């Protein structure tokens with residue numbers, strides 16, 4: 001078999017949109033096409049265009065969100081089982097990531113464990129919608145309210161997802177998305193911040209352009225700022241017209257094409273693997289609300305590595321989501337000495353991510369499930 005674990009699904013329409021920017025628009029940087037992409041995202045989510053701040057990666061979105069909302073030196077509660085981007089973004093903003101354990105059934109943050117790690121310096125919580133599952137989002141917000149914390153959702157997996165019928169990014173405090181090459185939609189690389197706090201939006205909007213005050217408005221009308229002031233640290237994190245052109249086409253394809261394809265494959269995996277001994281599926285919120293970015297399953301009884309090797313031998317690649325961040329050298333020394341994270345480490349020893357992207361066929365998913373069942377019988 002020749003199956004990819006994940007991939008971008010892009011083609012003629014994206015190529016034509018990029019070509020149009022090069023040939024007709026003639027301006028490749030941050031300009032009117034970026035403004036149009038932000039307006040499209042806002043319309044999709046049902047928020048105001050000014051609430052959407054596009055940037056060049058999901059990591060940049062998280063970094064700017066933390067810098068805008070959380071004082072330097074604060075602690076931020078975050079599940080250890082996440083992409084290293086979440087941890088690097090918190091650290092880059094001069095804050096301390098506090099690794100929390102996850103729930104065994106969902107691999108999302110365990111609020112009871114998080115509560116035990118709160119200190120007077122804790123100012124925010126960053127839930128990660130692991131495998132596109134915004135599990136117990138109201139509980140996260142209730143927890144934040146109770147403890148006076150900001151919420152910065154790492155919704156990198158969750159563009160297009162809903163929770164109780166409301167889109168992720170249409171509500172809450174601060175929500176960060178990624179549009180990197182393999183996410184639910186891509187703009188080449190890219191991401192955005194959606195915020196319901198105008199001060200956060202203003203700070204992020206400026207900080208993506210070196211914190212030059214109100215530079216965004218100038219760029220959207222083809223101008224530049226020459227006489228300006230700067231009040232805080234800024235970066236070159238803005239999106240380009242080229243990226244936005246790809247993103248706009250991808251967004252237009254999401255509901256009709258990518259989301260149904262991903263949902264169909266998720267349903268098929270869950271049906272075919274439901275009663276396989278030695279495999280445990282993660283629990284999901286209403287599966288209809290989910291546009292799955294990845295499909296991790298738990299392989300029990302210490303057989304993860306053998307199963308991965310058996311699948312690899314048949315040309316089926318698998319992924320690791322994720323190596324826990326508290327095990328990484330850079331963070332080990334930075335982190336407050338807290339209680340252990342037994343569930344995170346257990347899941348790290350069990351989770352195997354199976355191939356998922358809109359270009360995989362149902363026959364391929366059946367073959368992958370058959371190979372997994374066979375591997376479990378033989379290893």
Ligand SMILES: *Cc1c(COP(=O)(O)O)cnc(C)c1O
Nearest residue numbers: 057058059083085156178179180
């Ligand atoms: C992809 C991802 C990010 C970062 O997004 P990039 O666009 O790749 O920088 C952050 N958190 C999680 C959980 C991700 O999967």
